[in-house]
Every structure is written in structure tokens, then in C-alpha cells.
Amino acid sequence: MKKLIALAVAALMLVAVGCVPTPDLVAQSTPTPDPDAAPTEVPEVEEPVTLNVWYAVSGTSGETFVQLAEEFDAANDLVDLELSYSGNSSDTATKVSAALLTDTAPDVALMYAGPLYTGGRGDYTIQSLIEDEDFHADDIYAGMWDYCTYMDGGVCAVPYGISTQVLYYNKDILEAAGVDMTNPPATWEELREVCRQCIEKGNVNNADEFIGFEVSDAPWLFKSMLMQNGCAIIENNDGQIVPIYNDAQALEVAEYWKSLVDEGIMPAGEHNNAENKFLSGNCAFIAASSNRISRWPGATEFEIGAIEMPTFGESRSLALGGNVLVILTQDPQRVAAAWEFIKAMTTTENITTFSLATGYLPIRRSTVETEQAQQAIADNEMYAVAFQQLDYTWAYVHFEQMGTMDIELRNALNKIEKEAGGTIQEVLDKAVDNLAVEIAEG
Secondary structure, X not given: OHHHHHHHHHHHHHXXXXXXXXXXXXXXXXXXXXXXXXXXXXXXXXXXXXXXXXXXXXXXXXXXXXXXXXXXXXXXXXXXXXXXXXXOHHHHHHHHHHHHHOOOOOOEEEEEOHXXXXXXXXXXXXXXXXXXXXXXXXXXXXXXHHOOEXXXXXEOOEEEEEEOEEEEEEXXXXXXXXXXXXXXXXXXXXXXXXXXXXXXHOOOOXXXXXXXXEEOOHHHHHHHHHHHOOOOOEEEEOOEEEEOOOOHHHHHHHHHHHHHHHOXXXXXXXXXXHHHHHHOOOEEEEEEEHHHHOOOOOOOOOOEEEEOOOEOOOOOOEEOEEEEEEEOOOOHHHHHHHHHHHHHHOOHHHHHHHHHHHXXXXXXXXXXXXXXXXXXXXXXXXXXXXXXXXXXXXXXXXXXXXXXXXXXXXXXXXXXXXXXXXXXXXXXXXXXXXXXXXHHHO
């Protein structure tokens, strides 16, 4: 009971800060089926089952999820669905946490930080289920399986509604600045130079607070940059998480980050207003979620473009974020029904439908090859950028203090930008020490 309460608190902290998980580089293999292994015996639904399904997505995402779920419901005689919108990520975390404590949890949930509720309780049922040869787990991008793990225990969720960050730009600003985006900046230093040109020549609105670059979720981008520069952020030493985002590689990234503020390219401590600044036409570049690809076109007076995220050196790397599907029931017949539901929701056809309707990224490689996806790319070139980035996405395993880590990183970046709390190294050291203390007390 005490462990479950601790995990519930950890999950609530995650959604409270908008955390996006990061990488574990220590011998973390992709948990996909062994082609030489004997086929796993897949449970079968033998009697009528009513599944209680909670989902934490709304708007077009919620409508599309319900549509696909109802199609499954109509096609299956033995499985009936009771679908319930459980609120946003924070609301759902609260409700699932309370439901687990009172044995009233749903059978299936589409939610954020799902592995905390399955692997965190020692439930790795999905690890064996994905061996189902009809599921084709090897078609799912490797980094997405890492996003569905908890510590060293293995897979305990299925990806669904995944996103990365994309670097968007204002085409009017770049054209006015004389920047040729057929040869876009590939490194962070090249982006700095392009931003300088934009500030000098690209202020098409003559705005007083015109900027070259912003980011809507600073810790998410910072972790991608750390990984690009060779900092693994955390190490997993025999099940003990050790934060290392204060090493020499991390310091180099943090110093670059601060230099953007010093040069007036990025404002200090204003990331909550980043999207408004960009959409108003007063920001040249913004790092924001890939799900904006389907939301932003037509919403501005200028045309939006997108390029792959710049990198330090040659190592491309992007952190994943988003939701997962989890099975919370342990009743064998309900597990069998839940697995049939998840398999249906994650077919190439249904994932393609969900992704293109919502802007979330496809979890399957086969999706990108479909006629619908190719047409989407033809209609909106930004899809091609997001799809290309899927090959180098990653996530670290979930662990109990993930929420604290994102809080510490967010606070550290704010202090670095505003020159508060000591030197950059001292700020990073403090952020690492604070997390290490909580892990030790764990």
C-alpha cells in the first residue's frame, strides 16, 4: 500500500510539470520479440466480457479514439466496452491512483506515465503479450518500447498518442532575413547564426520584443540536447538511478543555452508564452510538440515550415513524450479481452487513422508507407520532418522520481537564464543533488 501511494504521488508530480521521459543508455535493449523463440500462447476471450476503458485525451484526439474503440466494440460479440473520459493527464493520474487503492481501477487506461501504474506495481503482463505474432511488435519504433518500460523489469505498456519536438519556423521571417531554408541549420551553432540574421533583418512586424528562438517545454528540449552531446542524463546502476546531468557534456549544453539568452536570441524565463509569441509572428523559430503539425496550419497569417531538430555534432537524438495504453486488470479473461482491444487499436490502419487525425506520431514503421501517410506528407511537408525524426527517438525507463527530475531541470534552467543561484555548474550540481537525495530516501 505504501509503495502504491508513493508511485501515485510520483505520477502526479510528472503530469503537474508536463514531464517528458528521457533515456537510459546502460545496456537498454529494445524489448521486441525473439524471432527464434517459440510462439507465445495468447490468451483467448472465452466468455462475454465488459471492459471499463478510461482515456485521457479530448477534442479531436478523444473523438477519434472513441470512434476507433466503438468500431472494435461493434465488431466483437464477446467484448463490450464502457468508455469513460477520465479528464486531462493530471485528473486521470489522480483517479487511477485512487482507483488502484480501492480496487476500482479500469481494465484499460490510455494515460500519461502509465508504466508507473503497471511496472511500478510489479505488473509486466504486457511484456509477454507483445510476443503475440499477430501483434508485430518489431514494427513499432524501438525508442517507443523504451518509453513503455519501468526500471529493469521490461515492457509494461503499449505506446499510443506519441509525440516529439519539432523545430518550426516562420517562413516570412526567414525570407526577409535572406536565409535559404533549402539548406537548413543542422547544428545548434548553425541555428545560432541563422537566428542572428533573423534578428538583424527578419523583424517583419517591427515588434519591440522580436526574438530568434523559443521553446515551449524547456526540460524536454534540454534533455534531447544533453543526449545529443553525450550526457545520458541518468545512469541505471543495478536498479539504482544515478542522475548525471551535471557532467562536462551537460555543462557545455547549459552554457550554450545561456548564451542564447545573453545574445538576445531567446528571452529568459518566458517559455510559457513561447507559442503565443511564435503564432503572433514575433519569433523566428520554436521547438514545440509534433502534434502542432495538424493544428497550426491555417491558424496564422504567415506560412509555417519545419526542419529536423539541430544537433551537437553528428549525433541526432530526440526525447519522446505522450501517452500509453496500460492493462490494469489482473483477471485472466479481462486481460485477454483487453489485449484484443489494444491489438485492434494499434493496427497499422487504425494507428494511421489516429495519427493523421490528431497530429500524434505513428508508432508503427508500416504506417509511414501507407497511401494515407504519403498523401499527408504531400499535403503538409511538416509530416515528413516528424516522420524522419522517428528513427532516432528515445526514452529512458520510467522510475519513481521522474517528476522530481523534471521539476529540478525546469528550476535549474530558469536560474541559469536569470543568472540566479550561482554559476551554471553550481546550479546543475544542486539540481542533481536534490534528485539524488529524493532517490536515496525513496
